[in-house]
Amino acid sequence: MKTKFPRPKLIVVGSVALDSIATQHASKKDILGGSASFACAAASFFTAAGMVGIVGRDFPARHTALFRRLGIDLAGLRRVRGKTFRWSGVYERDMNVRRTLATHLNVFESFSPELPPGYVNAPFIFLANISPQLQLRVLEQARRPRFVAADTMDLWIKTERKSLEKVIGKVDMLLINDSEALDLTGCRNAVAAAKRLMNMGPSRIVIKKGEHGSMLFSRKSVFLMPAFPVAEVHDPTGAGDSFAGGLMGKLAGLDGLTESCFRQAILAATVMGSFCVEGFSLDGLKNLSKQDIAKRSSALRAMT
């Protein structure tokens, strides 16, 4: 797809999906989802972000239009014959419990991400949740990025552990759920798991704990951030991706890697995650103003 935007400062590779989701409140069919969609949308409020991914011919033009309206560069989003990746799942009353009903890779089955010329020098790269082999493919094409982060999920720990370990060995920061961190390392608690993961390569580890917030570890420090207490969670899908997108977007926007930058970025991440869960799909993110974000950031700062 063509683009009219400046070179992205942050590139995000990940999934673009049509999700079918049932919560205790509502059911939605074929709504816009995917790790790259949430991460880019969240990042777009802080920096020039570019999306690397793939969709099928059935991908509605209104979604592409939404990405563009958010200022997301789409030079790396391929559109090919076939159907868009689809995921469907059900949340129980306790929204921390999710069952996957179906995953149809569709166009992702034969996808090999290729960075457009303007992307290979991007200083910030976020490898959103997607197969570690595809994450590695992106890294191979990048020229000396300043800071690379990766997210992952339980599926890859089970099915592509070797590739995932390779990814972890090549990135500056890993984002991972608390339960996945324990699974991956065999450790009994987050502190030990984070240490183990840092020994695999990354200088920073972010342990995501959903409604319980997050922990940022470096070799010298720990930073603890509670989640923003939202009045009602409508759909947790994409919260972790929005968190990560907010984090990487803010970091790219600040253009710095000091401890203070990371802490500001974790705050932004927490705020974007909280907006995400207040609606289905990108509904909680897509109409935000910078003022909304600033207001909630101040509120969260006052609570901590």
Added chain:
Amino acid sequence: MKTKFPRPKLIVVGSVALDSIATQHASKKDILGGSASFACAAASFFTAAGMVGIVGRDFPARHTALFRRLGIDLAGLRRVRGKTFRWSGVYERDMNVRRTLATHLNVFESFSPELPPGYVNAPFIFLANISPQLQLRVLEQARRPRFVAADTMDLWIKTERKSLEKVIGKVDMLLINDSEALDLTGCRNAVAAAKRLMNMGPSRIVIKKGEHGSMLFSRKSVFLMPAFPVAEVHDPTGAGDSFAGGLMGKLAGLDGLTESCFRQAILAATVMGSFCVEGFSLDGLKNLSKQDIAKRSSALRAMT
């Protein structure tokens, strides 16, 4: 029991127990436990605390000696014919999951707490986890305390709901676990539950989330505090009581009820809870120095 201590600024009513506990690491039989034991021990580092409770003739003198060494006033601790209250339980590998094996009320069956003369004017009162009827008995005897807080547990929500609601209607602050707050109110999340609970009387609600920290609600503000990340949890028993004791002890020590006092108190509470879980029984608390506490408080402050 006689006392040589100054009038307590904080009185704590609760259980004094001999616990038998099995974790995945170790099993211990008849070790010192009980909500009043943990709460008083934690509070003792910040203020003059007095314990109201009951033990049997089998209660080892070394435990009473430990309380005294910590500076806890024991004028309100009765020792009667019969056996001390006993609780036994097992923790699963995931230490958040606990099964009660047995509860023997013993001397608690016929206990009716009576405040010694020096206690009725205490400005701070903590009704630690114990039957709400006993909590009410203490409140009836207190003369115009400045600040009263209560803790509770799922058992009383199920078996003594009416009395518990009466307690909640009479206290300034309620401490309660996240899952218990949802149970008690029928709300789906902590924010809604805290609002509902404040409508029942208390001006402040503390939602305890174990390893995920705590939330302090007032009608005007929310304060979010992550837990201190301990390297290894040895025994979570008493963590909530130590948290509450640290909170009330610090509040009494500061002798103030401003928002800043409460935030300092929540920090102290979090620190005392974290020391508690590092050992069985009162092992994590009993040999602390003020320096240990100050050091961990600074560390936690730096992480948040």
